[in-house]
Amino acid sequence: MGTVTIIKETTKNPITLMGERAGVCWGANIEDESKNYARGLDCIKSGHHRVMEYVNVEMIIDGYSARVIREWYTHLGGAPTRLQASTRYINYKEFDYVIPPKVAANEEAKSIYVAMMEAITKACSELEGNCGIPREDAAMLLPLGMSTKIVDKRNLRNLIDMSHQRLCTRAYWEYRELMRDLMKALREYSEEWAYLVDNYFLPKCEVVGYCTEKKCCGRKPYKEI
Numbered sequence: 001m002g003t004v005t006i007i008k009e010t011t012k013n014p015i016t017l018m019g020e021r022a023g024v025c026w027g028a029n030i031e032d033e034s035k036n037y038a039r040g041l042d043c044i045k046s047g048h049h050r051v052m053e054y055v056n057v058e059m060i061i062d063g064y065s066a067r068v069i070r071e072w073y074t075h076l077g078g079a080p081t082r083l084q085a086s087t088r089y090i091n092y093k094e095f096d097y098v099i100p101p102k103v104a105a106n107e108e109a110k111s112i113y114v115a116m117m118e119a120i121t122k123a124c125s126e127l128e129g130n131c132g133i134p135r136e137d138a139a140m141l142l143p144l145g146m147s148t149k150i151v152d153k154r155n156l157r158n159l160i161d162m163s164h165q166r167l168c169t170r171a172y173w174e175y176r177e178l179m180r181d182l183m184k185a186l187r188e189y190s191e192e193w194a195y196l197v198d199n200y201f202l203p204k205c206e207v208v209g210y211c212t213e214k215k216c217c218g219r220k221p222y223k224e225i
């Protein structure tokens with residue numbers, strides 16, 4: 001459905017870079033790439049996660065709903081930044097939108113859902129065309145299910161923290177899908193990324209060993225407190 005494209009400014013060898021940054025502070029030989037790699041690995045295994053903030057990730061996230069992007073923006077740690085497609089100047093009279101799988105699988109629900117999207121398209125078009133309302137005002141009708149595009153920049157530490165929240169079974173399904181697409185894109189970017197994704201992008205219950213949510217999915221037991 002949506003796509004995550006990792007941009008070339010993303011750190012190609014994140015573990016090596018982390019080891020190089022840490023090596024500066026330890027007076028180590030940072031010219032040796034294999035030692036940098038080993039030092040980087042040691043840092044993250046030991047929980048010295050500040051070094052993760054040197055690992056840059058820049059990506060284009062396209063085709064997910066404005067709703068899930070709104071949730072994406074709640075991850076503020078590390079001062080991430082982003083650009084988002086404008087709702088003022090782009091032609092949204094015929095906008096794309098996400099159809100949730102449960103709606104798509106139910107014929108009656110799908111026809112109600114699609115009819116509403118078409119009604120919004122028609123209303124936007126009539127407001128602008130017949131009534132002379134500026135697009136920026138007609139755009140107030142656009143739904144959260146409308147798909148959008150962002151250019152996003154953040155660091156590894158932020159993304160690992162995000163994975164703990166958003167790979168949880170209780171997280172919104174589209175966010176879990178976005179996380180899986182992001183993890184696939186990063187895995188394909190380099191071998192070092194594949195290692196990080198496979199070992200550190202985990203739901204929070206896998207990190208702490210028990211469920212922290214009020215309603216548990218059963219993957220891990222509750223902790224008696």
Ligand SMILES: Cc1cc2nc3c(=O)[nH]c(=O)nc-3n(C[C@H](O)[C@H](O)[C@H](O)COP(=O)(O)OP(=O)(O)OC[C@H]3O[C@@H](n4cnc5c(N)ncnc54)[C@H](O)[C@@H]3O)c2cc1C
Pocket residue numbers: 074075076077078158161165166168170171172
């Ligand atoms: C099942 C579920 C339901 C949810 N429901 C809602 C909901 O109803 N409404 C809603 O708004 N969100 C909801 N969320 C989102 C969630 O509560 C957080 O808002 C989101 O995960 C981002 O915040 P964060 O602290 O996890 O990440 P970040 O903001 O990226 O922060 C990461 C870490 O950095 C540190 N940090 C960040 N900012 C500060 C600061 N100012 N001071 C000190 N330390 C800081 C903290 O250690 C924090 O854990 C839900 C999430 C899940 C999984």
